Each structure stands twice: as structure tokens, then as C-alpha cells.
Amino acid sequence: MLSKPFFGYAKPQFHYELLSTALPQPAAVATPAAITVLLPREMGPKPSPLLKPGTRVKTGQRLTWDDQPGPAVVATATGTIQSVAPHLGDYGRKFTAVTITPEPQDEWDDQFAQGCRQPDRQLLIDFLAGAPGAPGLEKLANTKKPVDTIVIYGGDTDLLVDTNLYILKSRTDMVNKGIHALKEIAGVDKILLAVPSEAFQNFDGHFEADVRAVPSTYPFGQPLMLFYQLFGKILDQGETFDDHGVLFMRAEAVAAIGTALADHRLPTDKVVTVLDKTGHKHLVTARIGTPIGAILKMFDITLEDRDRLIFGGPMTGTAVYSEEQPILADTDAILVQDSRQVILTSDYPCINCGECVRVCPSKMAVNLLVRFLEAGQYQEGADLYDLYSCVECGLCSFVCVSRIPILQYIKLAKFELARAVPAEEENE
Ligand code: SF4
Numbered sequence: 001m002l003s004k005p006f007f008g009y010a011k012p013q014f015h016y017e018l019l020s021t022a023l024p025q026p027a028a029v030a031t032p033a034a035i036t037v038l039l040p041r042e043m044g045p046k047p048s049p050l051l052k053p054g055t056r057v058k059t060g061q062r063l064t065w066d067d068q069p070g071p072a073v074v075a076t077a078t079g080t081i082q083s084v085a086p087h088l089g090d091y092g093r094k095f096t097a098v099t100i101t102p103e104p105q106d107e108w109d110d111q112f113a114q115g116c117r118q119p120d121r122q123l124l125i126d127f128l129a130g131a132p133g134a135p136g137l138e139k140l141a142n143t144k145k146p147v148d149t150i151v152i153y154g155g156d157t158d159l160l161v162d163t164n165l166y167i168l169k170s171r172t173d174m175v176n177k178g179i180h181a182l183k184e185i186a187g188v189d190k191i192l193l194a195v196p197s198e199a200f201q202n203f204d205g206h207f208e209a210d211v212r213a214v215p216s217t218y219p220f221g222q223p224l225m226l227f228y229q230l231f232g233k234i235l236d237q238g239e240t241f242d243d244h245g246v247l248f249m250r251a252e253a254v255a256a257i258g259t260a261l262a263d264h265r266l267p268t269d270k271v272v273t274v275l276d277k278t279g280h281k282h283l284v285t286a287r288i289g290t291p292i293g294a295i296l297k298m299f300d301i302t303l304e305d306r307d308r309l310i311f312g313g314p315m316t317g318t319a320v321y322s323e324e325q326p327i328l329a330d331t332d333a334i335l336v337q338d339s340r341q342v343i344l345t346s347d348y349p350c351i352n353c354g355e356c357v358r359v360c361p362s363k364m365a366v367n368l369l370v371r372f373l374e375a376g377q378y379q380e381g382a383d384l385y386d387l388y389s390c391v392e393c394g395l396c397s398f399v400c401v402s403r404i405p406i407l408q409y410i411k412l413a414k415f416e417l418a419r420a421v422p423a424e425e426e427n428e
């Protein structure tokens, strides 16, 4: 329940990256010795009849657990399956990790190319749901919650990240082709393209979408913030964007759809912004499934004890614990923090300084909310202190003098409350 004016004057103010007209040229990461793709399905107790070590797969081949309808992942290299293992993602999400030893040359699976002769919505769902940028096209298959609006954000949601604005500026024609396909093939008529206001004049009139300007200051590119700006709504408890018929997409995802349909081949490479320990930025392209270590090696970045690796940007990124972790379709950035610069969270209590309240764009009483969340009283936090007004920007964690991981508490609270909804429904 929203009980206060939503927008406040946020201090400090951070600006998103806007990229100069001389666009950087991403460096290409060589195919590594092993590629790991994640099948969005928990590994069963019995071995998969299809995914067996020693089996050869082709680039662009759709990999499934068995021959029944179900989740799939696309092989991003040609080679032999080395291993099939369980993989635990954040918030307990379970996957099956398929590791492939690549061959020097790609051999392309031709199933997608055949489908391109008469492309339809199902082809997009089957082959492009996990394309670079993670379009999430599987949501188009949900007949109970049909998608009627696609919102493409042309910038990046976190600070210091260049990936999606680079794509929008450098692959404009492919983004446009992707938009056309979403209209004509996927059948979604309403497509909004939100771009940072300072870049708006470069894009207005260039796309088959309704182009809208959003402020270039953080956190206006965060999906929950965009949702409020574009539709004047917030997500209530247990709700997702699906409940409102809205699908959010990165510019990279839309460009991947356009490229796939133009080339009749599934794109395998992802653009990633790498922020090294000295604060320098590198733009790279790498195959989805490339281990982080292979990318770090390219820039002679070595990890010392207690250095931190983060997927995503500085405000909302998530720590990962191994250089073996593969980059995923939605890995827009890798941030490497020197242990001497890592600001650790603490168990100091809240001192009621009010900094989090002052900075919160949703004008929430964060200092009060956090007391309930620390105690695991999530429902009380939602009922009394507007948990669902939070747009998950992380500004409160950034300014907290007691170093309380407020954003993580908020995400955990929303996750636990969302998990509780189906359990309650089952018990009815
Ligand atoms: S993450 Fe913190 S600052 Fe940002 S909206 Fe939520 S409570 Fe407010």
C-alpha cells in the first residue's frame, strides 16, 4: 500500500552513463576451454536421457532434459558435453549446469534456420527465450497472463554500466528489427522504448516503438521505477509484472531477436561491461557460458583473498563466489572490488540518522522498516511500512552509516512473502 507521495528529491544524485558519440569497440573474449550453460530446471535424481557426458552438441542447438515439453537452453558452442551437474542460483533457484568442451570451429544446428522460413511466436519462445539480454519470451506462452505491453529500457539499470546503451546506439537497426518482430511475429502491439532523457533526441522517431524519455539520474532506469513512471502503478504483494501484462526487456535482448531473424542464426555472444579493481571500464563480447576467470585473464585482473566479484553494477549487483561462474544471458556487468575498498556490512544497530529516509526515492520510512525486516517480520514490514513501494535501488544501503544491508533484507522479505503466497493457496 502506498501511503505517501512516491517521488522525493534524492540526494546524493547519481547520473547514468550516457556514452560519447565515439562509441567504444568491445574486445572479443576468445572461446574458453569450457562453456557452461544453465538449463532452468532442477537436476533430477535420475540421469537425463539426452544430456549425457560424451554427447556432441552443435552451436544453437536447443538442449532439453528429455523429449517431453519443458525448459530448454541453447548451446552456445559446438563440442562435447563434459559434465551435467546441479547448480544453485541466488534465492535458491535451481538449475542444471551443462558444461561443454568446445571444438575449434562452430557447426551450427539448423533447426532455428528452418523455423525462420516461416517464423512464428512459438519459434521465438522456443529458441530466443534465453538469448543475449534474456528476453524472457517464455512469458508469451502464459495464456492466463497474456503480455499486452513490452517495455524496452534503452539504458542500463545500474550505475557505471554501458552495455545496453552501447547496444541501442551501435545496433539501432537490429533493435528496430527486433521491435518489428515483437509486433508482427509475437503479436504484441504496444511497445514502449524508454531512453535516458539526455539521449532522447537521438532516438525519437528512429524506432517502430513509442519512445519515452525518462530522467538520466539513478534510479529512474530500475524496472520498478520505470513501471511507476510509465503506468503509475507499483507491484503489490505477490504480484509480478506478468500480472499487469507487462514484459520488460533490455535493448540487448531486442537486438538479439532482430539479429537472429536477420542471420537465421542464434546469437551466442553477450556484451559485458567489466569494471576492474582500479575503476577502469572495459567493454567485451563473450559467449554466454564463458567463465568469469577467462574474461578477467584477458585484462590481467588477478583476484586476491577477500576481493569481491559482483554480477551487475555497484548499487544492485549480486556477489558471486567463483571465477568458474559462467556469464549468463542477463549478465550486463562484472564488477571486481579490491578487498581494501570493499565496505563490509556490519551488525551495528540502526542509529536513526535518517540518511536512508532522506535518500529514498519512494519516501519510505526505511529506518523503521529495517527493524522489522532484521527481525524476520516481513508481513509487518509490508503492512506497516510500505515494503512494496521499494523500487530496489539500493540507495539506502549505500548511505547507511551502520552498514546495514537494507536492500538485501528488502529483497529477501519480498522473496519470502512471494513464496508464502502459493503455500497459502495450496492450503485453502
Ligand atoms: S532500496 Fe532503499 S532507498 Fe531504494 S526504494 Fe527501496 S527502501 Fe528506498
Ligand code: SF4
Pocket (backbone or CB within 6 Å): 349, 350, 351, 352, 353, 354, 355, 356, 357, 366, 367, 370, 396, 399, 400, 401, 402, 403, 404
Ligand atoms: S541510514 Fe542506516 S543507521 Fe541511518 S537511519 Fe537508516 S538504517 Fe538507520
